[in-house]
Amino acid sequence: MTRTRRAAFAAAALIAALGLAALGVWQIERRAWKHELIAAxxxxxxAPPVAAPGPDRWNAVTARDDAYRRVTASGIFRHDRETLVQAVTERxxxxxxxxxxxxxxxxxxxxxxxxxxxxRDAKTxxxxxxxxxxxVTGLLRATEPGxxxxxSNDPAAGRWFSRDVAGIAKARGLGKAAPYFVDADAAPNPGGYPVGGLTVVRFRDHHMVYALTWFALSALSLFFAWRLWRIREA
Incomplete structure (x- = not known):
């Protein structure tokens, strides 16, 4: 290998090391953001429950700022328009x-x-x-479209695999429906069903592992760059 080619490879390895180190720093920043999100x-x-956001606040409701907020609302259930969404839970x-x-x-x-x-049958x-x-008191949740x-959800066949608020509202003919839904808390229902309070709040947090991986690859690239440069000098 000529000295020119070794120099080119060394430069490429150095650039790769810098790029990989930048990815490691990005993962550290992501980890800090994730921990802030978990704390929020x-x-x-x-926190004490607040009134479920009404129509005048719907445009301001976001998953980032409002998901899992404890809310409360009063009214009458329309059992004739209930929708069953397939689920797998601890039960x-x-x-x-x-x-x-x-x-x-x-x-x-x-x-x-x-x-x-x-x-499944409401009669049971x-x-x-x-x-x-x-x-009802529970946690505000973002819609799950699609x-x-x-x-995929199939409204015509009544098959739902996600809690798609807009899709369910359209299929059930619900007027002026909020763009979010609420997971009811664990307050028992008469007869024992449905069973509320099964919301799973879990966030993946592997950013430190990813960061260490990128930093290790960066160090390896830096070592190769150094070795190639030493060979060139020799």
Whole structure:
């Protein structure tokens, strides 16, 4: 290998080392952001509940600033328009029961909780189909449009794989529906179903591992650059 080619390879290795180091720094910054997000979500979950955002605030509701905020709303459930969304939980496979709550000013989709497959039919959990006005407390959740991995929602067939607020509202003919839904808390429902309070709050946090990987690759590239330069000098 000529000295010119060795110099070119050394320069390329040095540039690669700088790029890999930059990726490591980026992962450190991502880790700091993720920890801030986790702290913010934890604070929302444990804060006193506030009124569910009404129509005048819908445009300001975002997943970044409002997801997992404890909210409360009062109204009457429209059980005749409930939607079952396929779910896998710590209790096994079954469905989320998404029921419209008609408040004074708007309609709010409530994820009342989980039911196993043998409780799919509302008649098997009739005691939980509360008719009187209720107050629901839970966590504000961002809509889940489209469906699940490799499985698209099929409104015409009544098959739902994600809690798609706009899709469910359209399929069920809900007027003035909030663009988010609420996961009901663990307050027991009559008859025991649906089972609320099963929200899983978990964030992947592997940024330090990624950062160390990028820094290690950067160090390796820097070593190769140094070796090539030493050979050139020799």
């Amino acid at each position: 979500v934890d604070a929302r979950i444990h 096994g496979a079954g469905y989320w029961v998404m029921t419209p709550l008609e408040t004074r000013d708007f309609t709010l989709l409530i994820n009342r909780g989980f039911v196993p497959k043998d409780r 959990r009739a005691a939980g189909q509360v008719a009187e006005p209720v107050t 469906g699940a991995f490799l499985r």
